[in-house]
Amino acid sequence: MENESNHQSRRNFIKSGAIAAAAFTIVPRHVLGKGFLAPSDKLYIAGVGVGGKGYSDLKSFHNSGKAVINFLCDVDDRRALKARQDYPTAKYYKDWRELFDKESKNFDAVCVSTPDHNHAITTLAAMQLGKHVYVQKPLTHDIYEARVLLDAAKKYKVVTQMGNQGASDDGVRQMQEWFDADVIGKVHTVYCWTNRPVWPQGIPWPSQAAEIPKELDWDLWLGTAPQKNYVDKLVPFNWRGWWDYGTGALGDMGCHLMEGPFTVLGLNAATSVEASVGSVYVDEFKRGYFPDSCPPSSHVILNFPATAKNKSAIKLHWMDGGIQPERPEELGPNEVFGDGGNGMLFIGTKGKMMAGTYNQNPRLLPTSKTQEVKVKQKYDRVTGSTNGHYAQWVEACLAGYGNKELSSPFEKAVPLTEALLMANLAIRSYDIKTQKDGKDIFPGRNIKLLWDNTQMRVTNFEEANQFVKRNYRAGWTLGV
Incomplete structure (x- = not known):
């Protein structure tokens, strides 16, 4: 996934419990402690893979009225252009590993919409940081990866949802x-x-x-x-x-x-x-x-x-x-x-x-x-039916792990x-x-x-x- 120094830096962050950067005028809710609602009661989201379906996912989260898209990451500047225009204040990265290492204090959740072969590696890294995750279908490329994410969902107790909105x-x-x-x-x-x-x-x-x-x-x-x-x-x-x-x-x-x-x-x-x-x-x-x-x-x-x-x-x-x-x-x-x-x-x-x-x-x-x-x-x-799939996840993240029912949490998405x-x-x-x-x-x-x-x-x-x-x-x- 990353070199040893990057891996260690993430572990150090988790242990340190660092607070949000002073540059933010509204503190992301997760840094205030479990169960504490930020003044804005907004979910701060980092998008990894922000073109195509990733772009429409971010729009749907934003349209819930309860989410802020504050980080964008894509390996292709062409694919990221529309999202960068729509969210001009969001900081942009090409490498999700750099984003996670440098900015993990400043967002609550991650939306993963990369090609299938990179779903699991990005998602697990986010969960290891205690971030809620929304992952496009299929959840993983391999059966082994799916089982790893199921175990991680149980271990890290973050809010999870797969992007099969028909659920x-x-x-x-x-x-x-x-x-x-x-x-x-x-x-x-x-x-x-x-x-x-x-x-x-x-x-x-x-x-x-x-x-x-x-x-x-x-x-x-x-x-x-x-x-x-x-x-x-x-x-x-x-x-x-x-x-x-x-x-x-x-x-x-x-x-x-x-x-x-x-x-x-x-x-x-x-x-x-x-x-x-x-x-x-x-x-x-x-x-x-x-x-x-x-x-x-x-x-x-x-x-x-x-x-x-x-x-x-x-x-x-x-x-x-x-x-x-x-x-x-x-x-x-x-x-x-x-x-x-x-x-x-x-x-x-x-x-x-x-x-x-x-x-x-x-x-x-x-x-x-x-x-x-x-x-x-x-x-x-679900309020909004298929389109409500996104707001459902946002609201579940704001409510905290285990407090709201989801249509496609990893416990359900993995067997599928x-x-x-x-x-x-x-x-x-x-x-x-x-x-x-x-x-x-x-x-x-x-x-x-x-x-x-x-x-x-x-x-x-x-x-x-x-x-x-x-x-x-x-x-x-x-x-x-």
Whole structure:
């Protein structure tokens, strides 16, 4: 994560209990002692990764009326420009390690919206400083990292939230109420699907290096990832399709679409997973083999045991690349399935229900039942629904650890993240190649991977376990 002197300086800060810098006219609330409200009752936030989604996250925190954005950090000056214009008094850094070492006395919380491969290392460092954290989905790049953050949430007792804002939508609470009222019975099958990726996947790593933009610190952007040349258009978005940095369509949309089933059914750890993937052809007769890149499409089946809420084993199907399940017979021929491009479908012993991205527009099937069936409201709604996800975290931070309920704290976000990363583990295992009798073989295909959740390992295909925990680039460590 950082060199030893940086690591030690953070530890020294924690021990010293230093007070806020005199330059601030309103003292950040955390330095006044636990439970003490600053005169402004504002949450001071440092943003790490402030372009794109990071920018919109900061705007949403600011719009809550209870947050001050007082530090900005991004490795790319181009991506940071809009945030710097909107928050001209916020001090700007390129390296989050320098920000944390120099300024940790002066902010209460951190928003992490970097590429996936640097989520865990930044988040853990913030938690070790006692900072509340809001982290974009997926929470981590690897299953091991997710488990580390779960342990850290318990240890450091800071307020945590993953950026899957659909967890705060009214829709998931409506589906919970239908399910709890036994409207669809016990659920045995769930489908989640997406039209992503909308970036290149299933391709070889470009052979031609590109000139690094002068505004981009490429070494800092790489962070924990292996040293490689910069390639054209990798930043700001196409990194999602490369395993070194991103987690593919599952990482982008899995937390939005699988959150509903996890919450409604009380899912936790899957026991097994199997996958099949689409591919591209490099010529008329030869299929491409590009293990650095996520595939253009996939179908994954995760098997979950019965839960306290759902007394039936559950088979959860994930489909991406535009693949969709068969339309339910109860859905009219011209009715939209899910929200068109994405969706979730629950199949129970007494009926079915579906919703779109972020759990929005939940409907019973046939859709006429949606208005006909009346059940008592059981779950409080989040003020602002999906958009209220941000203010909910801000208010929870101001209230202090354990004093307000959150929609996606790490205790809930980690099992969800681990499930989609387990699906990715099966996808990546599909393309493990070796040789037998002079011929290429792929031993990870056409098998079901059995998962030991306690030990965090696949028990019947050892080669798959290389994807549970990756090796960081020299000079970077998770610090645990």
